[in-house]
Amino acid sequence: MTAPGTVLSVDGLVAGYVKDLPILDRVSLQLTERSIAVIIGPNGAGKSTLIKAVAGLVAVSDGAISLRGRDIAGIRPDQLSALGISYVPQTENIFRTLTVRQNLLLVLRRSKSGARRLDELFGLFPPLAEKQRARAESLSGGQRQMLAIAMALAIEPSVILMDEPSAGLSPKAAREVLTFTRGLTEQGVSILLVEQNVKQALSIADHCYILAEGRNQIDGPAEKLLSDPVVGEIYLGGKRVDTP
Amino acid sequence: MIQALLDGILVGSVVSLGAIGLTMVMHLLRFANFSHAELLTIGAYVALVFDRLFESIVPATKAAVGPLSLTFALFLAILVSMVLTGLSAVVIDRLVFKRIRETAGPLSMVFASFGVALIVRSVISLIFGLKPRLYSDDIVMAVTISTDPHLLVKPDQVFVFGAAVLIMLVLHLVLSRTTFGYALRAVAENPTLAQVAGVRLSTVIAVTWIVGGALAGAAGVFHALDNQVSPVIGQNFVLAVFAATIAGGIGSVYGAVIGGFLVGIAFGLALVILPPGYSPAMPFLIILAVLFIRPQGIFGELR
Numbered sequence: 309m310t311a312p313g314t315v316l317s318v319d320g321l322v323a324g325y326v327k328d329l330p331i332l333d334r335v336s337l338q339l340t341e342r343s344i345a346v347i348i349g350p351n352g353a354g355k356s357t358l359i360k361a362v363a364g365l366v367a368v369s370d371g372a373i374s375l376r377g378r379d380i381a382g383i384r385p386d387q388l389s390a391l392g393i394s395y396v397p398q399t400e401n402i403f404r405t406l407t408v409r410q411n412l413l414l415v416l417r418r419s420k421s422g423a424r425r426l427d428e429l430f431g432l433f434p435p436l437a438e439k440q441r442a443r444a445e446s447l448s449g450g451q452r453q454m455l456a457i458a459m460a461l462a463i464e465p466s467v468i469l470m471d472e473p474s475a476g477l478s479p480k481a482a483r484e485v486l487t488f489t490r491g492l493t494e495q496g497v498s499i500l501l502v503e504q505n506v507k508q509a510l511s512i513a514d515h516c517y518i519l520a521e522g523r524n525q526i527d528g529p530a531e532k533l534l535s536d537p538v539v540g541e542i543y544l545g546g547k548r549v550d551t552p
Numbered sequence: 553m554i555q556a557l558l559d560g561i562l563v564g565s566v567v568s569l570g571a572i573g574l575t576m577v578m579h580l581l582r583f584a585n586f587s588h589a590e591l592l593t594i595g596a597y598v599a600l601v602f603d604r605l606f607e608s609i610v611p612a613t614k615a616a617v618g619p620l621s622l623t624f625a626l627f628l629a630i631l632v633s634m635v636l637t638g639l640s641a642v643v644i645d646r647l648v649f650k651r652i653r654e655t656a657g658p659l660s661m662v663f664a665s666f667g668v669a670l671i672v673r674s675v676i677s678l679i680f681g682l683k684p685r686l687y688s689d690d691i692v693m694a695v696t697i698s699t700d701p702h703l704l705v706k707p708d709q710v711f712v713f714g715a716a717v718l719i720m721l722v723l724h725l726v727l728s729r730t731t732f733g734y735a736l737r738a739v740a741e742n743p744t745l746a747q748v749a750g751v752r753l754s755t756v757i758a759v760t761w762i763v764g765g766a767l768a769g770a771a772g773v774f775h776a777l778d779n780q781v782s783p784v785i786g787q788n789f790v791l792a793v794f795a796a797t798i799a800g801g802i803g804s805v806y807g808a809v810i811g812g813f814l815v816g817i818a819f820g821l822a823l824v825i826l827p828p829g830y831s832p833a834m835p836f837l838i839i840l841a842v843l844f845i846r847p848q849g850i851f852g853e854l855r
Contacts, residue, residue: 364747386747386752397748400742403737403745406734414731415749418750
């Protein structure tokens with residue numbers, strides 16, 4: 309049963325890249341309206357696999373994924389895009405050989421108000437407007453991430469799945485990207501975020517899920533976990549706390 | 553020498569058309585399709601069948617177009633041939649390559665492509681026989697276009713060159729000016745991201761086969777127009793088309809065009825410079841030279 313206000317719900321998800329060798333073992337989470345849920349955990353915990361499974365890029369062998377109560381497990385990635393789910397991969401998230409404008413037009417090609425949306429996106433990201441005729445490969449790391457986010461926003465999504473948007477960026481650019489991400493919730497977007505930059509991610513998120521070895525470990529309000537001594541010890545480099 | 557260069561450019565336009573489809577498929581599906589050149593043979597024979605059909609249904613279409621040996625019937629047959637050759641490429645993919653890529657690796661696809669090439673060639677030989685045929689028995693003489701240096705060119709060659717360049721120009725406009733072209737390029741660069749961006753992979757793969765097949769079909773007719781229709785057109789062209797693809801850089805349509813002209817010119821000049829019989833070695837030499845100097849090809853990118 310999906311709780312009221314839930315946009316995206318994952319329930320008992322089993323998924324992996326190879327048949328009969330699941331990476332995710334009955335993982336569950338819920339993303340509520342206009343909020344950010346961050347997934348953290350050690351390397352190999354299955355964070356990216358989880359987000360890819362929701363994006364339709366990893367085969368789901370059991371469990372359910374639903375968008376506003378509609379089962380979307382097993383739906384092709386291009387169909388998810390039409391349902392209002394955008395995915396921003398960690399790397400290789402833009403088409404290098406296309407221009408900035410062509411990258412955006414590709415995503416907008418089925419939109420009836422494509423020209424208006426393109427203007428809006430260039431208004432939102434002025435550096436992209438200045439470089440709209442340049443090949444995307446000529447952009448800086450921060451600008452590439454900006455373009456990737458603009459492509460995700462182009463379809464006016466209700467949910468954005470983001471896989472480590474701050475990876476490879478300078479601390480300043482990473483802060484800006486995460487602050488911008490927080491701002492998107494005010495436009496009605498709900499965000500499922502995988503992030504290694506735990507402290508900053510928890511500071512902008514509403515809810516946090518901690519995964520380890522493909523399973524749910526702890527979850528709770530981000531603010532609470534940020535001050536939790538166990539989480540602090542394991543993920544934020546704090547002092548060791550003996551737990552019963 | 554200049555005459556050989558001119559002939560090479562004309563041959564190059566046909567090779568380019570064949571290489572464009574091959575480079576698109578190789579880049580998209582990551583396998584060397586040795587059966588691609590057989591699509592030239594399919595194209596040439598489909599045009600032959602429909603040429604005769606149109607002539608028998610509407611005898612007026614037997615009339616030649618201007619100074620060309622090309623008749624109105626053959627002109628229409630070329631268009632039909634492009635469509636049907638494109639569709640036959642999709643059918644071959646669905647029957648053979650799609651099944652293999654879902655269960656096996658690229659090497660299996662390469663071996664399967666050898667099998668497809670042999671089957672296509674054998675079936676065509678079985679249906680039409682091994683004897684070469686002509687679209688037209690009329691002889692069209694070459695025209696002198698320059699006296700110093702003395703240069704001769706057949707009107708059909710000019711038509712073939714013009715048509716090939718026109719087709720390439722249309723393809724360029726589609727790839728660079730339409731969102732459908734962006735989708736084709738996006739899938740070739742990053743299929744996973746393209747899907748995330750809302751592109752349906754199976755549609756793009758089918759369209760790539762259709763475009764590649766249609767261009768190969770046109771190349772087959774254009775070659776046969778100035779030579780003969782025979783079951784070994786593909787066999788004769790396979791190395792040239794591969795050399796053009798590798799020289800241009802796998803995945804680059806513009807590279808395939810340049811590579812095609814490079815191979816055509818090399819063929820033409822080899823006839824003048826090298827002893828007779830050495831010209832068929834030119835594609836090997838071009839492939840070797842490219843692999844030594846710039847392994848990714850002229851417009852290709854290192855992976």
